[in-house]
Amino acid sequence: MIGRILGKRYEITEKIAQGGMSTVYKALDLNLNRYDAVKILKEEFAQNPEILERFKQEANAVAFLSHPNIVNIYNVGSEGNIHYIVMEYVKGQTLKEIIRSKGMLPNEEILNYSYQISRALESAHNSNIIHRDIKPHNIIITRDNLVKVTDFGIAKHSDSATITNSGKIIGSAHYFSPEQARGNMTDRRSDIYSLGIVMYEMATGTVPFDAESPITIALMHMQEPLPSPKLKNPQLSDGLERIILRATAKNPIDRYQRIEDMMMDLRTLMAGERLVGEVNPNNGSTQIMGAVVPESKKMKNDIYDDERPSSSKKRGLIIGLAMILVVVVGALIGNAVFKGMNNNNPPIVAEDEVAVPNLVGKTQEQAEAELKALGLELEVTSTETSDKPEGEVLRTVPEANTKVKKGASVGVVLSGGLEKLLVPDVTGSTKEAAEITLMNNGFILGGVSDEYNDTIPAGEVIRQDPMVNTSMPKGSPISIVISKGPEVTLSAVPGLIGKTEREAQALLESRNLVLDPVINKVPTGDEALNGRVSAQNIPEGTEIKQGSSVIITVYEYKTVQIPFNLVGKKASEVMALINAANLKGVYIAGTESSDIVVEVSPSSGTLVPYGSTVEILGEPEQIGPQTPANP
Structure with missing residues (x-):
C-alpha cells in the first residue's frame, strides 16, 4: 500500500496504526500539499455489504461535524475493493499512552481533558451522533494539550476486547455502558457513562472493571458497584469523584441527562468553585441486572432500535400508570378542599406559611437577607452560565409566590457568568500558531506586543496574559508578548590611535564594546611609540552593535x-x-x-x-x- 495514490490525490507514505477492521496510513494530499490520515477498511470486511454500508453512512454523517476537539473528516472514497476515509492528521499521543506512562493524572489535567472531550461530545450529540466507543485509545492529546476525539466512524468496531454477536461488534467492553452490554437502545447517556469510565481511569491509572472475558467485564458493568476512585487516589478532589460517580450510574436516569449538564459541573470545578447539592444516592449503588444475553434476538446492533417491553414490563407500566392516576386524583381533591368550594372565599393559609418572594435579578446576599426577614433559609442549588452578572439569582425553587412553611429552605440557581474555560499555554508558539490554539480553545487573540529577549528566539511568544490554566469567560481576549530576539544597541567606535593597549580597552568597555584578544604588532624605531595603537580595524565614529569586538594594531620598538x-x-x-x-x-x-x-x-x-x-x-x-x- 505504501506509495499508492488513492483517488489520484492521496499518496500513501507510511502506516501509522492498525485496528481490528481498519488500517490507518499517513498520506500526502497532492492537491493541498499537506499530510492527512487515511483509514482503509480491511479487505476481508469490504465484501460485507452491511459493514460497508454502515462504514459509508457513518463516515458521511461525521463529515458534517466541524469542531476543534474532533478529528475532522475531509473525504470518503472507494477505489476497487479499497474503501477509505480521509481525515485530519494529528500529531500527539493517545490518552491511553499518557495514562500508561504517568499513571494517575493530577486533578487539573483530568478536568482539562474531560472538559475538552465533553465539548466534542456536545458537538456530536447536537448533530444526533452518538460515538458509542469513547475510550482513551480514541482520544489524541497534541503537544499543546489540545484534545482530539477520533473514531466516530467504523473505529468503534476496531477493539479486540469487544462484545460480539454474529460478527456484529457493539462496543469496547472496558468502557461501554450497562445498556450496551444488555444490547438495549443506546443514547447520549451511554457516551456520558463511557466518559465517566475514562475519567475513572485518568484518576486511578486503571479501569474499574477488568477480567479475561469481555462477557465477564460486561456483567461487572451491569451488576457491580463502581469502586471508589478516591480510595485508589486520595489526591482526587471530592468534586471530581462526584462527577465520575454520577456519570457512571448504572441506571441512565440517574446519570447526567445531557453532556451540557456534566460540562457545567466540570466548569464549576475548573473555576475553583465547589459543587453544590447532594450526590444522587443512586449513583454508584449496586444494581442487579440481567446477564448478557448473546442471542441475536436479545442483542441489537442498531443504536436506534428500541427494546420491546416484556410482559412483566408491561404489567409494571400499567401498575405505575394506575398509581400516578391515584396520586393525581388525590391531589385534585385536596386542592379543591384547600381552596374551598366557594370561589368567593379567600384561600386558607396557615399562619406559619409565607410566600416565596421574587428574588430573580438580586444578588445572593440580597436574596439571603430578604428570605431571612421572612423566616426562610437560602440554599444555593447550582450555578449556570449566563450573560447575567456572576452571583445574580436566575430562578428559585419553589418559584415566587409559592406558599412554604417558615424555616423552609428556598433553593436558588445563581449565575456563574459567561462560560469559563481554562486558558491554554501558547508560550513558545509563533503568533499564528498561538492564534489558532486560542481559537480552538474558545478564546481570541488580544493585544500583541513585542520586546527584546536574550534567550527566546525572535518570533516566539515570551509570555501571555492571562497565564496558562487561568479560568476565563469563553471568548475572552488573550494578550501575548512576542520576542524580538536579543536587543541590538549600537555604540560609536572611539578613536584608539595613539592610545596604549590598556587605554584602548577602557575606552571600548565604556561603550559596551570589546577589545579583540588578537592584537596585531607593527615594528617601529621610535621608542616613544612602543605599545601604542597604530591602527584599528573599524574607523572612529562607526556605529556597531554593542558587544562587538574591535581589533587594534600596536607599535613594537625594534x-x-x-x-x-x-x-x-x-x-x-x-x-x-x-x-x-x-x-x-x-x-x-x-x-x-x-x-x-x-x-x-x-x-x-x-x-x-x-x-x-x-x-x-x-x-x-x-x-x-x-x-x-x-x-
Whole structure:
C-alpha cells in the first residue's frame, strides 16, 4: 500500500496504526500539499455489504461535524475493493499512552481533558451522533494539550476486547455502558457513562472493571458497584469523584441527562468553585441486572432500535400508570378542599406559611437577607452560565409566590457568568500558531506586543496574559508578548590611535564594546611609540552593535643591525641589502648606483633603531691602471 495514490490525490507514505477492521496510513494530499490520515477498511470486511454500508453512512454523517476537539473528516472514497476515509492528521499521543506512562493524572489535567472531550461530545450529540466507543485509545492529546476525539466512524468496531454477536461488534467492553452490554437502545447517556469510565481511569491509572472475558467485564458493568476512585487516589478532589460517580450510574436516569449538564459541573470545578447539592444516592449503588444475553434476538446492533417491553414490563407500566392516576386524583381533591368550594372565599393559609418572594435579578446576599426577614433559609442549588452578572439569582425553587412553611429552605440557581474555560499555554508558539490554539480553545487573540529577549528566539511568544490554566469567560481576549530576539544597541567606535593597549580597552568597555584578544604588532624605531595603537580595524565614529569586538594594531620598538661587508660592493647592491634589513638607504655626495661603495654610515654591524637612515658613499669604478699623480 505504501506509495499508492488513492483517488489520484492521496499518496500513501507510511502506516501509522492498525485496528481490528481498519488500517490507518499517513498520506500526502497532492492537491493541498499537506499530510492527512487515511483509514482503509480491511479487505476481508469490504465484501460485507452491511459493514460497508454502515462504514459509508457513518463516515458521511461525521463529515458534517466541524469542531476543534474532533478529528475532522475531509473525504470518503472507494477505489476497487479499497474503501477509505480521509481525515485530519494529528500529531500527539493517545490518552491511553499518557495514562500508561504517568499513571494517575493530577486533578487539573483530568478536568482539562474531560472538559475538552465533553465539548466534542456536545458537538456530536447536537448533530444526533452518538460515538458509542469513547475510550482513551480514541482520544489524541497534541503537544499543546489540545484534545482530539477520533473514531466516530467504523473505529468503534476496531477493539479486540469487544462484545460480539454474529460478527456484529457493539462496543469496547472496558468502557461501554450497562445498556450496551444488555444490547438495549443506546443514547447520549451511554457516551456520558463511557466518559465517566475514562475519567475513572485518568484518576486511578486503571479501569474499574477488568477480567479475561469481555462477557465477564460486561456483567461487572451491569451488576457491580463502581469502586471508589478516591480510595485508589486520595489526591482526587471530592468534586471530581462526584462527577465520575454520577456519570457512571448504572441506571441512565440517574446519570447526567445531557453532556451540557456534566460540562457545567466540570466548569464549576475548573473555576475553583465547589459543587453544590447532594450526590444522587443512586449513583454508584449496586444494581442487579440481567446477564448478557448473546442471542441475536436479545442483542441489537442498531443504536436506534428500541427494546420491546416484556410482559412483566408491561404489567409494571400499567401498575405505575394506575398509581400516578391515584396520586393525581388525590391531589385534585385536596386542592379543591384547600381552596374551598366557594370561589368567593379567600384561600386558607396557615399562619406559619409565607410566600416565596421574587428574588430573580438580586444578588445572593440580597436574596439571603430578604428570605431571612421572612423566616426562610437560602440554599444555593447550582450555578449556570449566563450573560447575567456572576452571583445574580436566575430562578428559585419553589418559584415566587409559592406558599412554604417558615424555616423552609428556598433553593436558588445563581449565575456563574459567561462560560469559563481554562486558558491554554501558547508560550513558545509563533503568533499564528498561538492564534489558532486560542481559537480552538474558545478564546481570541488580544493585544500583541513585542520586546527584546536574550534567550527566546525572535518570533516566539515570551509570555501571555492571562497565564496558562487561568479560568476565563469563553471568548475572552488573550494578550501575548512576542520576542524580538536579543536587543541590538549600537555604540560609536572611539578613536584608539595613539592610545596604549590598556587605554584602548577602557575606552571600548565604556561603550559596551570589546577589545579583540588578537592584537596585531607593527615594528617601529621610535621608542616613544612602543605599545601604542597604530591602527584599528573599524574607523572612529562607526556605529556597531554593542558587544562587538574591535581589533587594534600596536607599535613594537625594534633595533636592526647594519649588514656587514658592504664596502667594495656596487652602490645599488648595498642599497638593496640595507632596505631588506628594514633600514632606509640614501646616497650622499653625488653617489651613483653604479659606483663602488667606499663607506657606509653608521658603519656595518652597528645596531640602529628599526627604519633608521644609512648613508651610502660611493666612487666611480676605475678602469685600467691608474697614473700616479705628479709630485
